[in-house]
Amino acid sequence: MHSTIKVALIGQPNCGKSTFFNQLVGYRAQTSNFPGTTVEFLKAEVTYGDSKFEIIDLPGIYSLLGEEPAEKVTLKYILNNEIDVIVNVVDSSVLSRSLELTVEIASLRIPMILVLNMLDEAEKKGIKIDTEALKQRLGVEVIKTIAVQGKGVDQVVKSLKNARIPTNLLSVPFDDEVEKELKKVVEKIRIKHPEISEETSRILAIADLEGQLGIVSEGELIELKKIFMRSLGEKSPWLIMHHEKHKIAMELFEESAQIVHKEMGKSIDYVLDSVLMTPFFGPILALIILLLTFFIVQRIGTYLGPLLAAPFEFLNQQLKNLNSTGLSPVLLQSILDGLRSGVEIVFPYFIPFIFFISILEDIGYLPRLAFLLDHFLHSIGLHGKSVVPLILGLGCNVPAVFSSRIIESERERITTAFLIPLVPCSARLSIIFALSTLFLGPWFSFFLLVLDIFVIAILAKLISVFFKSELTDFILEIPPYRVPTLKSLSGKVWFKLKDFIGFALPVIIAGSIVLSLLQYFNIDAIINNALSIFTEGILELKSELGVVLIFGILRKELALIMASEALHTPVQMLNSVLSTGQIAKFVVFITFYTPCLSTILALWKETGIKWTLLQIFLSLTVATLLALLTGILFSL
Amino acid sequence: MSLNEAKLNDLLIVKGIKAGRKAYRRLVSLGINVGDRIRVLHSAPFGGAILVEDLDSGIKVALGQGLARKIIVEHAQHN
Numbered sequence: 001m002h003s004t005i006k007v008a009l010i011g012q013p014n015c016g017k018s019t020f021f022n023q024l025v026g027y028r029a030q031t032s033n034f035p036g037t038t039v040e041f042l043k044a045e046v047t048y049g050d051s052k053f054e055i056i057d058l059p060g061i062y063s064l065l066g067e068e069p070a071e072k073v074t075l076k077y078i079l080n081n082e083i084d085v086i087v088n089v090v091d092s093s094v095l096s097r098s099l100e101l102t103v104e105i106a107s108l109r110i111p112m113i114l115v116l117n118m119l120d121e122a123e124k125k126g127i128k129i130d131t132e133a134l135k136q137r138l139g140v141e142v143i144k145t146i147a148v149q150g151k152g153v154d155q156v157v158k159s160l161k162n163a164r165i166p167t168n169l170l171s172v173p174f175d176d177e178v179e180k181e182l183k184k185v186v187e188k189i190r191i192k193h194p195e196i197s198e199e200t201s202r203i204l205a206i207a208d209l210e211g212q213l214g215i216v217s218e219g220e221l222i223e224l225k226k227i228f229m230r231s232l233g234e235k236s237p238w239l240i241m242h243h244e245k246h247k248i249a250m251e252l253f254e255e256s257a258q259i260v261h262k263e264m265g266k267s268i269d270y271v272l273d274s275v276l277m278t279p280f281f282g283p284i285l286a287l288i289i290l291l292l293t294f295f296i297v298q299r300i301g302t303y304l305g306p307l308l309a310a311p312f313e314f315l316n317q318q319l320k321n322l323n324s325t326g327l328s329p330v331l332l333q334s335i336l337d338g339l340r341s342g343v344e345i346v347f348p349y350f351i352p353f354i355f356f357i358s359i360l361e362d363i364g365y366l367p368r369l370a371f372l373l374d375h376f377l378h379s380i381g382l383h384g385k386s387v388v389p390l391i392l393g394l395g396c397n398v399p400a401v402f403s404s405r406i407i408e409s410e411r412e413r414i415t416t417a418f419l420i421p422l423v424p425c426s427a428r429l430s431i432i433f434a435l436s437t438l439f440l441g442p443w444f445s446f447f448l449l450v451l452d453i454f455v456i457a458i459l460a461k462l463i464s465v466f467f468k469s470e471l472t473d474f475i476l477e478i479p480p481y482r483v484p485t486l487k488s489l490s491g492k493v494w495f496k497l498k499d500f501i502g503f504a505l506p507v508i509i510a511g512s513i514v515l516s517l518l519q520y521f522n523i524d525a526i527i528n529n530a531l532s533i534f535t536e537g538i539l540e541l542k543s544e545l546g547v548v549l550i551f552g553i554l555r556k557e558l559a560l561i562m563a564s565e566a567l568h569t570p571v572q573m574l575n576s577v578l579s580t581g582q583i584a585k586f587v588v589f590i591t592f593y594t595p596c597l598s599t600i601l602a603l604w605k606e607t608g609i610k611w612t613l614l615q616i617f618l619s620l621t622v623a624t625l626l627a628l629l630t631g632i633l634f635s636l
Numbered sequence: 637m638s639l640n641e642a643k644l645n646d647l648l649i650v651k652g653i654k655a656g657r658k659a660y661r662r663l664v665s666l667g668i669n670v671g672d673r674i675r676v677l678h679s680a681p682f683g684g685a686i687l688v689e690d691l692d693s694g695i696k697v698a699l700g701q702g703l704a705r706k707i708i709v710e711h712a713q714h715n
Contacts, residue, residue, distance in 0.1 A: 279682075283681060370698065473655070475662050477698075
């Protein structure tokens with residue numbers, strides 16, 4: 001055996017696999033993000049006792065043989081990496097369905113451990129599981145866990161070294177002609193990857209017939225499919241395998257599980273759903289939940305902001321007292337201003353926002369929102385699942401654009417990704433909230449958000465003209481409600497905070513320094529003059545804001561502090577240099593104009609250059625038109 | 637009848653899935669199989685999606701109307 005033991009976690013979506021992964025690697029390991037071509041997987045190295053392990057958290061899949069992007073990632077991983085142990089994590093509360101994947105994994109004949117996770121939820125549903133029966137049939141270690149509470153995780157760690165090759169229950173012989181062709185594909189795999197066993201190769205070969213791994217060429221695939229059609233008729237190998245594994249999984253379930261009591265209509269889920277999912281109260285409550293989130297975040301932000309300002313006021317005064325001249329005090333001031341804008345203006349709104357969005361995410365509300373809104377979203381060319389990326393966009397557009405991958409069909413995926421930059425991210429929300437609270441009244445931010453929803457709907461409808469393909473059907477598993485754990489929430493906030501301090505804040509400070517240098521050497525005037533036709537001529541704002549709008553493309557957070565620096569006025573006193581109408585126009589323009597650089601790059605990667613350029617053009621146009629409209633409204 | 641015609645909370649049995657290859661695969665992968673006992677728990681406003689509970693695999697799935705139309709069901713025998 002090699003020095004590091006490779007352990008792959010495989011399980012169905014939402015089985016608590018990621019929680020389990022975090023429990024396994026704890027804080028001893030550095031987790032890193034490996035964005036694959038379509039879905040991401042996580043990897044971490046840990047040492048238990050005297051053995052080193054590499055733990056890989058593969059994306060959640062329903063089957064090894066499917067055609068979804070996540071399944072492709074998993075299959076490619078199995079093909080190209082020598083996995084020593086598979087830890088199959090199972091959601092015990094949906095045991096019969098989960099065992100379908102288990103049966104498939106067992107047929108790979110790679111040493112494995114079966115982890116029955118979410119035992120508490122299974123018990124709540126009245127499912128009692130006899131691990132001995134499963135152990136007997138599958139021939140592997142079966143361990144019960146509740147990953148959220150860390151229960152049973154140690155036992156899994158101890159068993160890693162004793163993982164055994166499972167019994168293959170899924171041996172489906174096809175007829176001779178099909179078997180002959182399959183054998184050819186298996187040989188192809190084994191020539192390239194001699195380390196892969198015959199059994200594993202067989203599963204990979206069947207998967208390859210779905211066009212998953214590219215082992216056989218497109219031309220050969222068409223030929224093979226003809227042969228299969230001839231001997232199997234309408235039934236594909238996939239379908240035959242599915243029926244077989246479903247049957248075996250049901251048998252396993254019946255042998256090993258007992259449903260003790262099943263009180264329907266009484267569980268908390270039914271009660272909650274009977275309010276949140278009804279045609280009348282559902283949408284109303286959805287609106288209230290979202291507005292309440294905005295309201296609370298705005299309140300927390302307006303309260304926190306001034307508290308965080310105090311130390312900066314003090315440092316500012318100290319700097320003024322120095323009374324020195326030249327470049328160094330200018331630079332010091334710009335560093336201080338940059339830091340201040342990040343800490344005082346972005347931070348107070350950003351962090352509470354991430355916290356509340358994470359709560360909605362962890363509770364399981366987002367899929368329910370998708371259910372409620374599917375019909376409406378369908379009518380504007382989107383998909384029920386579009387809700388998730390769009391809501392996540394409120395936190396940060398960049399991961400939201402990537403998360404649009406959860407939508408399978410090309411058409412709705414591209415439309416959703418394309419629209420995300422129009423969702424005001426927490427950076428822009430900070431600016432909207434801060435300036436609304438100071439000068440425009442809280443209602444302004446409310447109207448702006450409503451306007452934003454309309455703009456998104458209209459643009460969605462507009463670009464649906466570009467697509468000829470049909471909209472795809474909506475299918476989405478609705479998970480049970482789960483109480484968000486403090487560990488998971490603080491983890492999510494902490495990751496965002498780390499990203500903010502490590503990435504956004506330095507950029508903000510750097511931007512602030514660059515602007516002060518530009519001003520010091522009078523270069524900003526050149527940029528401002530070049531843009532003045534737009535800033536002064538069309539938008540009727542100050543020409544000093546030209547440079548600000550350019551910087552805003554780097555990071556939206558920069559726009560406000562830059563504006564204050566460019567106009568030589570503290571944020572709290574901006575109304576002394578700009579009229580209320582001009583401030584409103586500025587807010588509206590910042591909300592809608594060109595996405596920030598990171599979002600542009602994400603969009604480029606996900607949708608291609610054409611859509612990205614169209615997005616930049618459209619958002620600039622929309623921002624300008626709406627800013628002008630705002631100007632007219634304020635002059636009435 | 638097809639699933640979109642079913643009344644809320646009626647106990648039904650899936651008799652057939654007349655969906656295309658892709659949708660069929662997704663349904664059975666999620667745990668909606670022919671022969672399963674299911675019921676419609678909720679429906680979204682304005683003829684939107686429906687929320688279906690599969691009593692055999694113990695899962696809940698939201699389905700668009702288009703797909704609901706392709707699932708053929710029958711009332712389960714009361715006993």
